[in-house]
Amino acid sequence: MLLAFRSAVALNRLLDVLPVFGGDPRIDRWFTQVPGSRFGLDALAALDRSGARVMDFEQARHERFDLILSTSPKGALTSLSGRVRALLPHGAGFNKAFGTEGSPSLPSGLDPAFLLSEGEPWADLHGLGHHEQLARLTEYCPPAAARAVVVGDPTLDRMRESTGRRETYRERLGVGDRTLLAVLTTHGGESLLARRHGLPLELALHLPVDDYRVALVVHPNEVSERGPHNLAEQLRPALQAGLLLPSSAQEWASVLVAADAVLTDHGSTALYAAALGRTVVLDGYDGGSELIPGSPMARLLAVAPRFTGVAALPDLLRDGPGPDPAEFAAAAFAHPGRALPLLRAELYRLLGLAPPRTPLTPELLPDPAPARSPAPALAVRAEVDGRRVRVERFPVATELPVHHRSARHGAAGLAEQRSAEVLWRHPGTGRWTAAGWAAHVLDELPGCRVAAALLSPERCLLVHRRHGPFALRVRPHRAAGRVRRIDPAAAVSAVYAWLVARPDSAGDLPLELDCTVGPVTVRLELGPAGPGEWDVEF
Incomplete structure (x- = not known):
């Protein structure tokens, strides 16, 4: 079997179809890149990483294959020789026309200029995603439509x-x-x-x-x-x-x-x-x-x-x-969940082989690469209404008016730390006590108004330059069996905003605040700091 592709997107569609032949030792898989597309470089790199066997296109032209699979009819595809040739779904239907190739007014993928070779369909099978596509293929290229079957979309099934x-x-x-x-x-x-x-x-x-x-x-x-x-x-x-x-x-x-x-x-x-x-x-x-x-x-x-x-x-x-x-979307995708079994039945029928008896299920999508760590510095907007505080945080480059800036000590850049009214840190190497670190930060960075040691997701030491130390508890929101938390650094910003708005209330401890950050509202408990916060190795 030869899998012929012109671009990375065409290759990815072919890879979605490969489970059709999974576990069959009679199938020998080769890949080749059909020249003619300026979008093909990434595809070869992906194949190299996968360990797939790649055949040079010129060599492939001189071979005869039992089966050729492709998801694009363009380029020099017709120069390849195969006993069975199949064009499979390339995407979610035929929604565009390009004026730079083929017949400019016809939908890309339905152009007889690419589907026919010497007046005859190149492919023995056109796998389509929906009956609407079959109707349009019948309109634009009846000879190809005579060999078309609606199989659904393997990518959507996946x-x-x-x-x-x-x-x-x-x-x-x-x-x-x-x-x-x-x-x-x-x-x-x-x-x-x-x-x-x-x-x-x-x-x-x-x-x-x-x-x-x-x-x-x-x-x-x-x-x-x-x-x-x-x-x-x-x-x-x-x-x-x-x-x-x-x-x-x-x-x-x-x-x-x-x-x-x-x-x-x-x-x-x-x-x-x-x-x-x-x-x-x-x-x-x-x-x-x-x-x-x-x-x-x-x-x-x-x-x-x-x-x-x-x-x-x-x-x-x-x-x-x-x-x-x-x-x-239902007008683009037929036979939900059945694309691979329908494709297997059609391809093995054309090959004259009995298909494997193993059940077919789409391969699960891979995990995305993990997101980068949150930005170490943010611009903070805050709205104080009695003992309710709403906090919204934005990247520091925002042009929106903000209440203050917050930065992670030791992670943000020097300029960002100098301009931040609120500085915070997670537990480090244990070289400091929480109180010692906070005193160091307030002495080192005179623009800082609050230094906060985030001891755990629920417990913080918050040292205000004017109002002194506080113990801050950030209670999670629990409802309907779910536990929802906010970033404790956002809770520190909420307390700072409340202290700015209500400076005379700083001595009224203990007190509680309702803090809304994003879609979550939690209870903040502010009280005097004790040895349990001061002396934590940090």
Whole structure:
């Protein structure tokens, strides 16, 4: 068997299909890269890491294979010789037309210029994701449609099978109780990243870090064209502000499983998010020429709420858009959960072999790479209402008005520590007592107003330059069998804001405050510090 691919995205689709042949010693697997695409470099690197056997394309042209699988009809594919040749789903339907190749007005993937060789279909099997795609293939290329079968989408089946690992993915991404917003950008000049390069940074700087995490999902072709290192450098300010940048191989699918909502352009990745029931918000796509009217993606975007700015986004997501996005995704994906068995039956029938009797289940998606550690310095907004305090934290580069700055001592840069009114630290090497460390910090950094030793997730020593030491207890919120905590550094910021607003109440101890950080409200207990806080080795 030869798996022929032109780009990284085409290769990833082939890898989703490989379980069809799992455990069959009669199948010998070879890969080859079909020339003609400028998006293919990353694919070869991925194969090298996997240990797959790769055959040079020129050598492959002189071989005859029992089966050739591909997910793209373009390039020199027709020069390969195989007893059985199959074109499999490349993505979520046929939603775009490109004016630079083939027949400019026809949907990419349905163009007879690529599907036919000397007037005859090159493939013996066209595996399609939905009957709507079969109808359109019949319209544009009837000879190919005669060999088409609707099998569903193996990538979506893999994503659905992986929804049981959603919490694991969210833990790896450092999401917790926050809303995970995935920003989806396709490739080319009409993509979100090309039109609105500054949007990821804008989102990262203006959405509270305890309420949201933002992940940018970039089309593999765009990653290949820009280069992973170059792309990361172009996005460096946003990455420093906490933006997640998952790999374009399989992590994008894990991120969609973990996500709560997506902000998208006209790329069909949003259909996968819609099929999973995620909220879909459109970043205006006006005046573009690629999206095909009446396609499933066009119909989805016609009803999706419009992104009008970062300030309006929380209310937009909270209110919930009208129509169920999954209803529109249903026009792109048929036979849910059955793609691999249907494909196996068709391919083995064409090969004249009895298929393995082992059951077929999609391979679970891999864990995303763990998120980087939280930013060591933050800008803090605080609203004090009696004994209720609401805290919102942002990257230090935000342009929003803030109440104060908070930094992790020993982790933030010197300038960030000097400008922070609140400095905090987790337990270290035990070279200090908590009180000794706090005194050292207040002496070393005269701009600091509060030094806080975070002794545990629930217990802190908080030393205020004017009002003296306090013991702070951060009680978790317990309800319906769930335990929800806030970052104790955020609790320290809440106490500091309350002391600024109510300086004459600092002696009224003990007292309790209700502190809201992101979606969680907890009880803070502030009292006199004793040896149990002072003398802890820190």
